[in-house]
Amino acid sequence: MSFEKSLKKPKVVAKYALAVRVFHWVGALLILLAFFAADLNDDYIGLHKSIGASFLIWTILRIVTRFVTKTPAYVSAPAWQNMVAHLTHLALYVAMLAMPITGILMSMYGGYGVSVFGLFELTAIVGVDRDMAKLMNWWHTEFVWSAMCILITLHIGAALYHQFVIKDNLIARMR
Numbered sequence: 001m002s003f004e005k006s007l008k009k010p011k012v013v014a015k016y017a018l019a020v021r022v023f024h025w026v027g028a029l030l031i032l033l034a035f036f037a038a039d040l041n042d043d044y045i046g047l048h049k050s051i052g053a054s055f056l057i058w059t060i061l062r063i064v065t066r067f068v069t070k071t072p073a074y075v076s077a078p079a080w081q082n083m084v085a086h087l088t089h090l091a092l093y094v095a096m097l098a099m100p101i102t103g104i105l106m107s108m109y110g111g112y113g114v115s116v117f118g119l120f121e122l123t124a125i126v127g128v129d130r131d132m133a134k135l136m137n138w139w140h141t142e143f144v145w146s147a148m149c150i151l152i153t154l155h156i157g158a159a160l161y162h163q164f165v166i167k168d169n170l171i172a173r174m175r
């Protein structure tokens, strides 16, 4: 590729730390698995809860890793786009915490235990409360889940826009 061409289509090389990249892709896979387990039938709800609770632990470790590793500088884009990207990422982290937390609280308020693959059981931190269980059910299955779906759609849409319209190979930062 000529020098001029390489200027027109800058190749993004700065990458997130390896640990951040592993957290990102395994996290996405866990959400997909949790979604399928929730949608199968009631026999799989234990599996759904195990995957979901593991996802909470995964997300906490992920956020810690994000803070202790060096993040590549923004790619050159209009300031408003960087701002939208930043806010979307922030909202994704909130949703990634809120999804399992509302799920766990829904179970605990409902008087159900939360076992993680039969290895250990989460200690109930709240007593039985049908109204709160119902509220958490709404947050979990309606509000937070819808918000998460919208955010993921925006996020993947932006990644595709970078890949196929801007062609700046942004995805390499996370690969």
Ligand code: HEM
Pocket (backbone or CB within 6 Å): 030, 031, 034, 035, 038, 039, 045, 048, 049, 050, 051, 052, 053, 055, 099, 100, 101, 102, 103, 104, 106, 107, 114, 137, 140, 141, 145
């Ligand atoms: C990555 C995290 C999670 C995601 C993405 C997720 C997603 C979902 C979704 C989409 C549903 C609705 C399924 C449907 O109605 O077809 C659901 C239901 C449910 N989730 Fe989660 N969930 C997660 C974590 C958890 C956790 C940690 C628990 C509890 C320990 C949990 C407990 C439940 C229960 C009991 C239901 C059934 C609610 C009902 O039938 O009304 N979830 N989840």
Ligand code: HEM
Pocket (backbone or CB within 6 Å): 024, 027, 028, 031, 066, 071, 085, 089, 090, 092, 093, 096, 152, 155, 156, 159, 170, 171, 172, 173, 174
């Ligand atoms: C096909 C699916 C996906 C693709 C192609 C993708 C791609 C990317 C890329 C390229 C970045 C780096 C953005 C940048 O450098 O500014 C990124 C960051 C991020 N992604 Fe994804 N992603 C996908 C799915 C997901 C899912 C399902 C989630 C969570 C629900 C997620 C959460 C995040 C978060 C929170 C960041 C920000 C990282 C940080 O700076 O802390 N991604 N993703």
